[in-house]
Amino acid sequence: MRKKAAIIFWLAFAAAGICQSDKTAPDFKLQDIDKNTVQLSSQTGRGPLLISFWATWCKPCVEEMQELVKIHNEFHDKGFDILAVSIDNEKTVARVKSFAKAKKYPFTVLLDTNGETAQKYYVGQSVPAAFLLDKDGRIIYQSSGYKKGDELKLRKKIEDLLR
Amino acid sequence: MIKKITLLLLLCSIYMPAQEIGISNQLEYSYNTGKKIEILENWFNADFRKDYFSAGIRLDIFQPNDPDPSISRGKEKFAGIDFKYLRLDIGNIDESLEITVGNYYALFGRGMILRSYEDRTIRVDNNLLGLKLKGTYNNFVLTALSGSSENSSAERKDILHAFDLKYRGFNFLNLGASYAINIPEDQNSKRTSLASVRLEPSFWNFDIYTEYGVKLNETIRNEVLGGDQIAGRGFYGNLNFYYDNLALTGEYKYYDNFGFGNSDRTTNYNQPPAARKEYTYLLLNRHPFPLNQANEKGFMFDMNYNLSDETYLNASYGQTKSQAPGSYFQRVLKTNSPERLLQEEAFFLANHAWNENFISVAALGYSSEAQSNTKSITPVIENKFYFGGINTIRVILEHQQTSVSATNEKYYDDVLTLEYLRSPLFSVAAIIEMKTTESVEDHVIRKFWSMIQFGYRIGEHTDIAVLLGSRQAGVICIGGVCRYEPEFSGVELKLFTRI
Structure with a gap:
């Protein structure tokens, strides 16, 4: 049994080496907090796009969102945008809209109440997780968790894409 | 079988364009030194996407499986594909x-x-x-x-x-x-x-x-309810209001x-909102209250207010009661119990940024539960210091005072969390818990748990966490669904790769 597990474990790392090229971000359709349906493929093509998975109950997520507001305000005019995907489940989804409005998030906040889009990105319940896409919809950078200072690398990646 | 699948996946990884393949692997291993129990759990996902078409599998490995029969479902050790799909999405x-x-x-x-x-x-x-x-x-x-x-x-x-x-x-x-x-x-x-x-x-x-x-x-209609067309009833209402810096939620x-x-009642198909607060602090989650779709009614209010750019307030209050006599629940069970308060909770939190590099959080929680006959008050203080642009020190002190009304027992829990984070790669946290029990007057018993947890990121794709030490037994609840985690002493490894 352990041998089998070791094979799987090894496979993940082997594949990590093989699949280093940028991957196309999985498409999704989700409702935003104002009940509009948003499809990822219709949001790409204009410039760098950040998909940030978060939840109202997640403290590091809320910290990261404060930094994302600053980054959005700085780069939005240059074509950068953010889709903040809330994975709040049916228990806490009621708080997402009022939370986002009180915090005055200037970007689109989407609801992934059953976590099916989060599963497509292998996020599960491990938020925050962010995926930076180029204008062709390829994932060129990803991060999980948030520590103060993580936004520096993200900012650099966005600047590189906007050049 | 496993080797064939592994080989197939590896070949797929090589010959299919990498842009169309997604892979993740989540491994959790623990060794309990006290009980000499080793547990390995692994979830491996592989998905393929091409235009409108997608397909995927999830290979699960558990050795041994979870002791909870509703989770293990009779499987002591397991390795196999538990999830597979083909999907077409057009339009x-x-x-x-x-x-x-x-x-x-x-x-x-x-x-x-x-x-x-x-x-x-x-x-x-x-x-x-x-x-x-x-x-x-x-x-x-x-x-x-x-x-x-x-x-x-x-x-x-x-x-x-x-x-x-x-x-x-x-x-x-x-x-x-x-x-x-x-x-x-x-x-x-x-x-x-x-x-x-x-x-x-x-x-x-x-x-x-x-x-x-x-x-x-x-069955219920004919044999229990005397021909009543309906065997149960449910209602959920939610009102959100937001104005400027104020946001209110009522449920x-x-x-x-x-x-x-x-039919064997081991799988729930429905899970309505529990209308209860979900907490991020350790001790506030120590008294769980699982959702009971059969016998609950109640409400929850939650308020968020940004007093200024520096100060943020959150307050909530909620109650859950049992159904009254004459309810479907009581008619099916043929009982006539009076309605009673099952759970009550109140929470207040203030978050203030003194400057860009120093943030304080003060919180106070109260909860009362009928099932365990407990009442608890929990103050929390958290301070975060940022320095050098990429370093964070976090200090959290939680204190919980619990009284058991049935036995007049009182006990206190104190948890101190010290955490250092360095972006983007490294974190280390030390968590110390002390429980003070006074089951007999003037006879104080203290028990300690302590652990240290390291986190490290390898590249952009892999996160590794190692935990050493001991932690108290507890229940993890998400959305009203709870899982009991027994007391642990030993080493735990968590590794997650996402490609």
Whole structure:
């Protein structure tokens, strides 16, 4: 049994080496907090796009969102945008809209109440997780968790894409 | 078998364009030095996407499986593909068709009728195996599915048929209706079905969600309720209001004999909102209160207010009561118990940024629970210091004072968390807990737990966490669903790779 597990474990790392090229971000359709349906493929093509998975109950997520507001305000005019995907489940989804409005998030906040889009990105319940896409919809950078200072690398990646 | 799958996946990784493949691996290993128990859990996902088509598998390995039979489902050791699907998704936002064959998850509304989902933290996976269709046309969204979930022996015997229709043609109002019926394998068992309608109006700064549902079951109807057409009832209402820096959320729930699952009752199909607060601090989660769809009613208010750019306030209050005499729940059980308060909770939090590099949080929680006869008060202080642009030091002190009214016992818990984080790669945390019990007056017993946890990121794709030490037993609850984690002493390794 352990041998089998070791094979799987090894496979993940082997594949990590093989699949280093940028991957196309999985498409999704989700409702935003104002009940509009948003499809990822219709949001790409204009410039760098950040998909940030978060939840109202997640403290590091809320910290990261404060930094994302600053980054959005700085780069939005240059074509950068953010889709903040809330994975709040049916228990806490009621708080997402009022939370986002009180915090005055200037970007689109989407609801992934059953976590099916989060599963497509292998996020599960491990938020925050962010995926930076180029204008062709390829994932060129990803991060999980948030520590103060993580936004520096993200900012650099966005600047590189906007050049 | 495993080797063949591994080889196939590896070949696929090499020959298929990498842009179209997704892979993740989550490994959790622990060795309990006190009990000499070794546990290995591994989830490996591989998905392939090409234009409108996608397919994937999940290979699960458990050795041994979870001691909770509702999680392990009779499997002591397990390695196999527990989730596989083929999906076709064509169209755009206005007109689309999605067909899924194999294992899938689904959510209708906010879960009153159906919620099939996976949450590894609490080891819930009530996926359905069958066919799911989702179509969008002319502002109508129809989801129809037929599938089977695992029973206590990990066999898929019962069949669930369900549909959900949503209309989103009005700007100010969304409408919806759901229906689900469980057909047991045993043809002598009666079928159980749930139906609901929902209204979601929005106007000015208000958002409202209401859903009303009924449960039908012929056995209960004929043998218990004397011909009453309905065997259970459920209602959930949610009102959101936001104005400038203020946001208010109110929720009301009424679940009377509204549980819905397979015939051996080891899988829940529905999971309506629990209308309870979800906490991020350790001790505030120490007194869990799982959702009971059969016998609950109550409310929850939550308020967020940004006093200024530096100061943020959050307050909430909620109550859960049992159903009154004459309710479906009590009629089915043939009881006549008075309505009683099952749980009450209040919480207040203030977050203040003294400057860009120093943030303080003060919180106070109160909870009272009838089942365990406990009342607890929990003050929390948290301070965060940022320095050098990439360094964080976090200090959290939690104190909980609990009294058990049945025995007059009192005990105190103190948790100190010290954490250092360095972006982007490294974190280390030390958590020390002390429990003081005074079961007999002037006879104080103290118990300590302490652990240290290291976190490190390898590249952009892999996170590794190592825990050494001991922690107290506790219950993890998400969305009203709880999982008990026994006391632990030893080493734990968590490794997650996402490609």
